[in-house]
Amino acid sequence: MKRLSVKTENKTKMNCNEAGTIIIDMLLQAKPGELPVGFTEHIANCDSCRNLADNYHEGFNHLSAGRRSQPDPDFYNKVLAEMQDHDEKATSGKGNINRIIRLSPALVSAAAAVLLGIWIGGSLLGNLQPANDNATALQTSERPELLQAYADDLHLNDETTVTIERFLIENETTETHDSK
Amino acid sequence: MTDLELLNGLAQGDPSAGRQFVDDHQLKVYNVCYSFLQNEHDAQDVAQEVFIEAIRNAGKFRGDAKLSTWLYRIAVNRSLNHLRDNKKRRFWKEIDSFFNFKVASDLQSGSEPNIASDKLEQKEQQLLIGEAIKSLPEKQRTAFTLNKLEDLSYSEVAEVMNTTLSSVESLIHRARLGLQKKLRNYYNQS
Incomplete structure (x- = not known):
C-alpha cells in the first residue's frame, strides 16, 4: 500500500x-x-x-453504529433461558422439525416445479405421437377390418399385382439358370 | 475472582460465577459479533450462543491463552458460522420467493420514484464499505475486522486467529489492497 x-x-x-x-x-x-x-x-x-x-x-x-457501550443487565438471564431452550430442543428433537418446517415452503415449491415440468414434458411428447395412440386404440376390435383396408390400398388381391409378381418370380428363375 | 477461579466456578456450575463471567465479557463478545454480522438482533443471538458454548466448555479450557482471547475465538467462529448459515438460508429464501413471485414485488418496492437519486448515491457510497469488507476472503476479513473495527493489535489478532504475526500482517495488507481495488473501481465507474 x-x-x-x-x-x-x-x-x-x-x-x-x-x-x-x-x-x-x-x-x-x-x-x-x-x-x-x-x-x-x-x-x-x-x-x-x-x-x-x-x-x-x-x-x-x-459499521460501528450498533456497538454497545453499556452492558445489558438482563443478558445473563437471556443466556440462561437460551440454554434451557437448547436443552429442551436437544431432548425433544424440536430443532430438526423446526428446520424442516422452515425449509418446507421452498421444498414444496421445488417439488411442485419438478412435477409440473414432468407433466408438461409428458403432454408435449404425447402430442408429438398421435399416430401411435390411434394404432393402439384400433389394435383390439377393428384390427381385421383395418388390415383388409390396408390390403385393398396396396392392391394385394388385384389381378394385375398377381401377374406382375408371377412375371418377376419367373424372370428371376430364368436369370439364375442363365448365370449357371 | 481471577479468570481461573471464574472458569473453575463455571465448570462446577456455580451460578454466581456464571453471572460474573457473562457480565464481565458481554460487551466485548457482543461488539465482536456485531462487527462481523452488522445486525443488532443477530449479534445478540450469536453472543448468547457464544456464552452458552463457553459455559459448557469451561472445563475444557486449557489456560494456554487468555480467557478473553478464547472468548474472542469462539465469538469469531460463531459469527462466521452464522454468516455461512445465512448464505444457505438466503439461497433457499431466493428459491422460495422465486416460486412465490416475490421478486417482482421486492424490485418494485426498491424503486420508489420519490427517493432522490443523490440520496440513493449517498446511501450506496456508505453501504459500499461494508459490502466491500463482506466480499473479502474469510481470513482477510477476520484479520481486518479485528484490527480495524475491534482495535486489536496485530499480535492480539494473531492469538485470536491462532496464527503467526507475519501471517496477520500479510492478511491485513492483502485485505487493504483488495478493499482499495474495490473502492477505486467503484469510484472510477461513478
Whole structure:
C-alpha cells in the first residue's frame, strides 16, 4: 500500500482521480498520515470529492453504529433461558422439525416445479405421437377390418399385382439358370 | 475472582460465577459479533450462543491463552458460522420467493420514484464499505475486522486467529489492497 507520507510531493493542483485514491487510502490506513499537498485545497473546491470523502467516512463509522457501550443487565438471564431452550430442543428433537418446517415452503415449491415440468414434458411428447395412440386404440376390435383396408390400398388381391409378381418370380428363375 | 477461579466456578456450575463471567465479557463478545454480522438482533443471538458454548466448555479450557482471547475465538467462529448459515438460508429464501413471485414485488418496492437519486448515491457510497469488507476472503476479513473495527493489535489478532504475526500482517495488507481495488473501481465507474 502506498503510504501517504510518500505522496507529499510539491503539487499545487490535484485531479479528482488522485483525490479519490487519497480518500480511500486515508480510510483504510491504520494510522492517519500527513495530508498530501493540494489535497485539502482540492477537497475545499470540489463538491463531488468532498461528498465522497464524507460518505465513505460515514459508511465506515456506520459499521460501528450498533456497538454497545453499556452492558445489558438482563443478558445473563437471556443466556440462561437460551440454554434451557437448547436443552429442551436437544431432548425433544424440536430443532430438526423446526428446520424442516422452515425449509418446507421452498421444498414444496421445488417439488411442485419438478412435477409440473414432468407433466408438461409428458403432454408435449404425447402430442408429438398421435399416430401411435390411434394404432393402439384400433389394435383390439377393428384390427381385421383395418388390415383388409390396408390390403385393398396396396392392391394385394388385384389381378394385375398377381401377374406382375408371377412375371418377376419367373424372370428371376430364368436369370439364375442363365448365370449357371 | 481471577479468570481461573471464574472458569473453575463455571465448570462446577456455580451460578454466581456464571453471572460474573457473562457480565464481565458481554460487551466485548457482543461488539465482536456485531462487527462481523452488522445486525443488532443477530449479534445478540450469536453472543448468547457464544456464552452458552463457553459455559459448557469451561472445563475444557486449557489456560494456554487468555480467557478473553478464547472468548474472542469462539465469538469469531460463531459469527462466521452464522454468516455461512445465512448464505444457505438466503439461497433457499431466493428459491422460495422465486416460486412465490416475490421478486417482482421486492424490485418494485426498491424503486420508489420519490427517493432522490443523490440520496440513493449517498446511501450506496456508505453501504459500499461494508459490502466491500463482506466480499473479502474469510481470513482477510477476520484479520481486518479485528484490527480495524475491534482495535486489536496485530499480535492480539494473531492469538485470536491462532496464527503467526507475519501471517496477520500479510492478511491485513492483502485485505487493504483488495478493499482499495474495490473502492477505486467503484469510484472510477461513478
